[in-house]
Amino acid sequence: MKIGIVDADLLDKGTRFPNLAAMKISGHWKRRGADVRLCLDFADACECDKLFVSKVFTATQTPKWLGLLAARCEFGGTGFNLYDAPPLPNEVERGRPDYDLYRPFVESFGPKPPSWIDMYTKASIGFTTRGCFRKCPFCVNKNRNRSIRWDRVENFLDLSRPYVILLDDNVFGCKDWAEIFDELAATGKRFAYRQGLDIRLVSRRKAAALERAKYWKEIMFAFDNIDDERAFRRGAENFRAECTTTSRAYVLTGFYKRGVDELNDVFKRLAVLSEYRIYPYLMRHENYKLDPFAPVFVDLARWCNQQRFFKATTFAEFAETYGSRKTRELLHSRDLQSLRATFEADFFNVSGRKARQKKNEPRISTDFTKRLARFRVSRVVVKFRRGAGAASFGQLLEARRALRSLRRGADRTATPNAF
Numbered sequence: 001m002k003i004g005i006v007d008a009d010l011l012d013k014g015t016r017f018p019n020l021a022a023m024k025i026s027g028h029w030k031r032r033g034a035d036v037r038l039c040l041d042f043a044d045a046c047e048c049d050k051l052f053v054s055k056v057f058t059a060t061q062t063p064k065w066l067g068l069l070a071a072r073c074e075f076g077g078t079g080f081n082l083y084d085a086p087p088l089p090n091e092v093e094r095g096r097p098d099y100d101l102y103r104p105f106v107e108s109f110g111p112k113p114p115s116w117i118d119m120y121t122k123a124s125i126g127f128t129t130r131g132c133f134r135k136c137p138f139c140v141n142k143n144r145n146r147s148i149r150w151d152r153v154e155n156f157l158d159l160s161r162p163y164v165i166l167l168d169d170n171v172f173g174c175k176d177w178a179e180i181f182d183e184l185a186a187t188g189k190r191f192a193y194r195q196g197l198d199i200r201l202v203s204r205r206k207a208a209a210l211e212r213a214k215y216w217k218e219i220m221f222a223f224d225n226i227d228d229e230r231a232f233r234r235g236a237e238n239f240r241a242e243c244t245t246t247s248r249a250y251v252l253t254g255f256y257k258r259g260v261d262e263l264n265d266v267f268k269r270l271a272v273l274s275e276y277r278i279y280p281y282l283m284r285h286e287n288y289k290l291d292p293f294a295p296v297f298v299d300l301a302r303w304c305n306q307q308r309f310f311k312a313t314t315f316a317e318f319a320e321t322y323g324s325r326k327t328r329e330l331l332h333s334r335d336l337q338s339l340r341a342t343f344e345a346d347f348f349n350v351s352g353r354k355a356r357q358k359k360n361e362p363r364i365s366t367d368f369t370k371r372l373a374r375f376r377v378s379r380v381v382v383k384f385r386r387g388a389g390a391a392s393f394g395q396l397l398e399a400r401r402a403l404r405s406l407r408r409g410a411d412r413t414a415t416p417n418a419f
């Protein structure tokens with residue numbers, strides 16, 4: 001029997017993370033002796049007797065050609081039913097994922113695949129717990145009541161892979177978290193929780209466990225609502241008392257409030273995060289598009305989510321240089337004037353800002369200005385090389401002049417304004 005797996009997210013906009021349910025279905029059918037393949041197009045799907053179509057994101061469009069094969073298809077995943085997606089049958093859920101499923105996709109990149117392909121080739125993936133008791137209204141878990149122990153790490157561990165990625169919803173909400181951390185430590189592999197950990201539940205003991213753990217990359221938390229500030233601070237104090245690991249927090253925006261209120265809320269959360277040296281990662285809920293300041297949120301995410309900008313510039317500076325025209329107009333509009341001081345605040349290093357103000361130093365260091373200028377010059381040169389119309393000859397001359405003055409060690413006012 002030929003079984004086809006369709007990862008709809010992959011075929012629509014692409015995704016940088018494999019679909020675990022698809023891998024489990026594939027593993028199940030391979031154990032039953034079926035010939036399983038990942039369908040990347042209509043021709044692949046036509047050859048299959050049965051098709052399993054899975055998607056994670058509601059915004060994903062399923063391929064139109066599936067309509068011609070509808071009689072063979074079985075659909076599943078949160079992308080089809082966000083809050084009440086039926087679970088996989090128990091024998092499929094408890095089985096080992098098939099880590100070879102995505103091999104044709106990985107091989108399509110040739111000898112030099114992008115770095116994110118590691119998620120497909122180097123990580124064992126699974127859930128150690130499932131569910132959460134918080135019932136956040138935007139979350140797929142809003143109908144669940146608690147976080148329960150789900151699977152043992154050894155059941156989905158691939159010894160040939162160096163990393164373990166866990167998709168748990170709220171591991172610290174489960175009473176067995178310490179046992180899970182012991183299991184992870186026993187594998188000797190680096191691991192990471194892909195969803196944000198619940199910092200409101202971080203005690204000194206949990207923070208010490210995080211410090212001891214062989215964590216892969218940075219620890220992710222979540223700070224979705226300023227109303228949680230007290231609980232967040234309590235957890236962050238515990239975390240920072242025991243743990244020095246670099247960390248980030250998802251900052252949800254576009255869901256609870258609108259307009260100036262929402263911007264105010266976001267900046268308050270950024271200020272709290274900065275106090276604990278936790279970088280933000282702004283997550284825009286799809287409803288942000290309904291906000292009158294939607295373009296500001298787009299640029300806010302570009303600023304927050306790139307640490308080099310967040311550390312070196314204020315939002316006002318970033319928006320002036322890299323923001324869209326719409327954002328710049330909005331920032332100067334009367335509606336947002338009350339937030340002016342917030343846009344000009346340095347959220348990463350409050351004490352550093354005060355020291356600079358005292359010495360009357362410029363906000364951006366000369367080093368950063370030089371790097372910025374070089375980046376802008378190189379962009380003009382690239383545009384010019386790509387052909388007429390991309391950048392004018394005048395812009396190129398101006399860029400070159402600026403570059404020369406930079407080489408002569410000219411002052412920061414030499415930053416070219418070539419585009």
Ligand code: SF4
Pocket residue numbers: 131132133134135136139140141142169170198
């Ligand atoms: S805390 Fe996280 S996992 Fe739990 S309901 Fe809220 S968003 Fe979902």
